[in-house]
Amino acid sequence: MEEKTVLRDYERKDAPFLQDIIRKTWQYDRFCSPGTAKRLSRLYLAGCMANQTFMKVAEVGGRPAGVIMGKDCGAWKPSVTGLLRQTAAALALLSGKEGREVARAFSGINQVDKELLKESEKEYPGELSFFALDVRYRGLGIGKKLFRALLDYMEQQKISRFYLYTDNSCNYGFYEHQGMRRCGQKSYKVPLAVDNEMQFFLYEYDVD
Template sequence: MLNTLTYRKYQSSDASFLEDIIRKTWDYDRFCSADTAKRMAHLYLMNCLCEQSYTQVALNGDTPVGIIMARAKKEKTKFQFKIPRICAELAMLCRRQDRSVIKIFGGIHSIDQELLNNRKTDYDGEIVFFALNASCRGMGVGKELFTRAIHYFKDCEVKNFYLYTDSSCNYGFYEHQGMKRCGEKSCHVPVGLENTMSFYLYEYQIA
C-alpha cells in the first residue's frame, strides 16, 4: 500500500533497499547462494551508479521503492562510486561461486553490447537502470520516474536515448511509454537450469 510518495536523488542509505529490489527482480537466489546473491546485487548497483549522471529514487514514506538512473552523453559520470565498485568486484572474485556468477553476467553484457553495435546509432543518452518494488507496479510510480528522466534528458538537450532489457522484465512498460524495440537476440543463459531468454534494445526519440 502506498502512503506518501516523494522523489529525490540517490543517497547511500538507499543501497540496501535497492539491492533487495535488484535481487528479487532478477531472482538471483534461484541460481546462487543467498550470500552470493547479496554480493551480486551490491556489485550490480555499484556498476550502475558508476555509469549514471542522474538519479531519482521513489520513496513510499521513508522507504525506497524504485529508482531510475540515466546518463546524458555530454555529462560526467560519478567518480565517487568507482572505488566502491572495485571493492565489490574484488569481494566476488575471491570466491569460486561468485566468479561463475560474474561470468554469466559478463556474457549478458556482451549480448547487450552486440545489440547496440548492430544498431549503429549515435545515441545522446541512456537509461542505465530502472527498477521498482513489485508491490508498487501499476500504481504510476514507474511512469513518474520515467517522466522525470525524460525531463532531465530535455534539460541536457538529449535527442535520443536507449536502454537494455530482457524477457524476464516488464518490457511492455517501455512500449507503453513510446519506446521502440530496435534490437533483439535470444540465447541460452545458464542460470541454475538452462534457460532461453530474449534480450532487447529499445530507443526513444525526444521531440
C-alpha cells in the same frame, strides 16, 4: 490513508533497499546462494551508479520503492568514488567459486548488450541506464513518475534520443507503454544453474 510518493535524490542509506529490489526483480536467488545473490546485487547497483549522470529514488512511506538512472553520454565522466565502490563489490563477488561462475555468466550478457548497440549502427546521446521498482508498488503510477522525471532531465540536457537494454525477465512492456520502440533483439542461453535461453532487447526513445 494513502502513503505519499516522493521523488528525491539518492542517499547512502538507500543502498540496502535498492540492492534488495535488484535481487528480487532479477530473482538472483534462483541460481545462486543467498550470500552470492546479495553480493551480486551489490555489484550490479555499484555498476549502475558508476554509469549515470541522473538518479532519482521513489520513496513511499519513508521507504525506497524504486529508482531510475539516466546518462548524458556527452557529460558523463568516470568517478573515482564510483570506480572504487564497483571494484570493492567485484572483489567481494569474485572471492568465492560460485561468485566467479556467476560473474562469467553475466560477462556474456554484457557482450550481448554491446552487440545489440553495435548492430543498431546508431549513436545515442543518452541512456536509460537503470530502472527498477519494488513489485509491491507496481500499478500505482510510480514507474510513470520516475520515467517522466528522466524525460524531464533528458529535455533539460537537450538530449534528442536515448536507449535502454532490457530482457524478457523484466516487465519490458512498461517501456513500450511509455513510447519506447524495440530496435534490436538477441537470444542468449545463460550458462547458470537455471539453464535457459533468454531474449535481450534494445529499446530507443525520441525525446523530440
